[in-house]
Amino acid sequence: MTTAEIERQWTTRLRKRVAGHLPPEKLLPDTQPAYVSSWIYVFGVTTIAALSMVILSGIILAIRGPQWWHSSSIGHFINSTHLWSVEIFFFAMIVHLWGKFFMAAWRGGRSLTWVTGVVTFLASVGTAFTGYVSQTNFDSQWISTQAKDGINATGVGSIFNVLNLGQMLMWHIVLLPLAAVILTTIHVLLVRVKGVVPPFEDEKGTTK
Amino acid sequence: MAYLWSLAALIPLDNYGHYIHWGVIDLSVANFIVIVLMILTFIAALFLPFPGRNRRKESQ
Numbered sequence A: 001m002t003t004a005e006i007e008r009q010w011t012t013r014l015r016k017r018v019a020g021h022l023p024p025e026k027l028l029p030d031t032q033p034a035y036v037s038s039w040i041y042v043f044g045v046t047t048i049a050a051l052s053m054v055i056l057s058g059i060i061l062a063i064r065g066p067q068w069w070h071s072s073s074i075g076h077f078i079n080s081t082h083l084w085s086v087e088i089f090f091f092a093m094i095v096h097l098w099g100k101f102f103m104a105a106w107r108g109g110r111s112l113t114w115v116t117g118v119v120t121f122l123a124s125v126g127t128a129f130t131g132y133v134s135q136t137n138f139d140s141q142w143i144s145t146q147a148k149d150g151i152n153a154t155g156v157g158s159i160f161n162v163l164n165l166g167q168m169l170m171w172h173i174v175l176l177p178l179a180a181v182i183l184t185t186i187h188v189l190l191v192r193v194k195g196v197v198p199p200f201e202d203e204k205g206t207t208k
Numbered sequence B: 001m002a003y004l005w006s007l008a009a010l011i012p013l014d015n016y017g018h019y020i021h022w023g024v025i026d027l028s029v030a031n032f033i034v035i036v037l038m039i040l041t042f043i044a045a046l047f048l049p050f051p052g053r054n055r056r057k058e059s060q
């Protein structure tokens, strides 16, 4: 193979692109700028930690199934772990997004980081909603019958039927979590590519 | 275990939920409490000192 041919291969081109944008020391840095030592920067990783707990407890619920989580005490416990991890997930995500909003963290070519955050938020709301209607109890029946008219009025009802438990369960445990995890990965990789946004003063070069 | 159940009785869950009606805003007291906690957490995150903040300066 000639050098020109090797240069044209997609594997070669992709490797060079990835290595250019995200060399190992940028992907897994040793240090961060001094302004990152504030509690407000902890909420992104808190959101990741909560998301990990959500997925772990969700996997256990999927292994044992509804009869188990409705009737055994360990099932109740894992079910509650799943719910409360979701509460912490949204709590941390909202504090995180307020922090980024007031820092205007989309500055300096970071708009995609913000946008992937917004889309992850929307995907998470959808995941939580389909989770509520997948509980297989009176609560999920109530929520789905309350939601159906609103959702059907948008026209989405033709392909997304909140009264269809099988469909809602598959959106909840396959499609939406997959979307949330992929989006979160892209979101965090974008932060690594661009580096943490400097404070306003630093941008003008007025701080030490 | 039994005393844990009696602890649960401290929070009556068999009643209707409590709601705040404020013009067009209509929200449950539970959600209102969570929003207040998020705002307090946000303010605390801005003002509480971060442990190890001076570590880097010391090592320089």
Ligand code: HEM
Pocket: A040, A041, A042, A043, A044, A045, A047, A048, A051, A093, A096, A097, A100, A105, A106, A110, A113, A114, A116, A117, A118, A120, A121, A124, A184, A187, A188, A191, A194, A195, A196, A197, A198
């Ligand atoms: C699953 C939800 C999310 C996870 C796991 C997550 C995670 C993270 C992490 C770990 C960071 C870097 C560390 C930090 O600054 O906290 C970050 C940065 C950022 N996040 Fe999120 N995030 C999520 C949702 C959101 C949302 C909803 C928004 C806004 C709509 C957002 C906007 C941003 C921005 C703009 C940055 C870049 C900050 C910078 O470059 O300095 N994120 N995110």
